[in-house]
Amino acid sequence: MFNRSVLTATLLLVACSTQGELAAKPGKPPFKEFYQSFRQQVAAEGLNPALLDEAFDGKVQPYAPAIKSEANQPEIKSTFESYVAKMLAKPRREKGAALLAEHKKELAKASQATGVPPEVIVALWGIESNFGANMGNHPVVPALVTLAWDNDRGEFFGKEAVNALRVARKRGINPAELTGSWAGAMGQCQFMPSNYLKHAADGNGDGKVDIWNTPADVFMSAGTFLKALGWQKDVPWRLPAQVSVKLPESAGFNERGLSEPHPLAQWQRWGVVPKGTSFSKLGGTETALRMYRPLGDKGPTYMLGPNFDVLLRWNYSSYFAASALLLAESIANEGNLPDV
Ligand SMILES: [Ca+2]
Structure with a gap:
């Protein structure tokens, strides 16, 4: 079927590429x-x-594809469920689990040096570049x-x-x-140049930092960057919680179900109790924690540890942070779906 807008777009594209000159804004x-x-x-x-x-x-x-991509960035309007389903697609979970086993030794080295679990590194590797296939x-x-x-x-x-x-x-x-x-x-961990200069690290000890071709360097670099962003070793990223009463406005939830951080003692005064494991794993009573209720009042409720905010510093999107950490859980568990 004839489509005027597609034709116009095509003509514009042809005009740009033949003239080789894009107009200034x-x-x-x-x-x-x-x-x-x-x-x-x-x-x-x-x-x-x-x-x-x-x-x-x-x-x-000017490099025309950059301008074209800049103009065509999709607005993220997906729901939490559809976003997570896409990020945790079965091939990605299974490939991640297989690569976790395949690169066990290099990942262990990066994890020991940085405190970041291997599965978190593999999850980011998978999300950022499809494990190096799409850099x-x-x-x-x-x-x-x-x-x-x-x-x-x-x-x-x-x-x-x-x-x-x-x-x-x-x-x-x-x-x-x-x-x-x-x-x-x-590279395979999609570092901006400034992050490469500050945080990329040699993982295989050859004296070069090659995040394009050397998985060991990709792992060490991702771990080093997360550590610099504040990653805390052995602290769970989430623990399930129960809320018996309605939380006050001052809890400060955004439209995506992520609250402002408040001291654990404050959450406890609001009646929040752990569902199972004690909150002490997330820190002391003065530790500032966020609550996450991605599906609203009726869905699951989590108290988030400080490492969730570390992922927000990697990519400022609560959906991204949650998906990356859920994917990590899945990868550590042979690619099985995590509880959401
Ligand atoms: Ca190297």
Whole structure:
């Protein structure tokens, strides 16, 4: 069937790719002008601007796929159940469990060094890149410079572009060869360049930090980053709880069922009691804990340990954090579905 909007979109795409030039947003300079000022920024950061030219391989033009992807980001409107079902799809659970066994030794090493359980590392590996199968094949520097020019968070992407040049220099590769997602996330754990520089770590002891090709380095890097974000060893991420009375407004639940953190003693005064295991595993009575009721009053209720917030610092979405940790539970349990 003839579809006008698809045709228009196709024509626009053809127009962009044949002209090789995308228009600047209102109030922004043309890309070539921006590129010249960005070269100066690179120099001010103590790097040779020739590195930037190498990354663009002499063709100074915006990287169109980054702009296209930026415009087409799906709004996450899914329910908790559908989101979790997708993230915990059977192939991912089963592959995760198999890889947990296959890489037992390297994972144990990363876990001992960082305190992060192997299954949490494997779960993030699975979510971020389908266990290394989907790292993104976009040229990172041109994509980030394009977003620095076009995106509302241009300053953030500009800093990441400069850091991407540092990553290439550190690895001794041509910056044009640095690949990742359209938004600049790199390798099997999808680190932004700044996170690579700060947190990526050598897991197999060869002196190189290769999150693209070496699973041991991916595991050590993910664990090191989670530790830096505050991961606490041997603390459960959730414990089931019972609530006998209606909680006050001041508990502060958002529309996704995640409360503000409050001291455990406060929750206990509100009548919250553990369903089974004692809350003492999550910390003392003054430890600030969140409650999570992803399906509302009628669904399950959990007190969350501090490691849930660590996952929120990895990716600020309560659905993401819960799914990653549920997937980890599943992977540790031979790929069986966890209790939700
Ligand atoms: Ca290595």
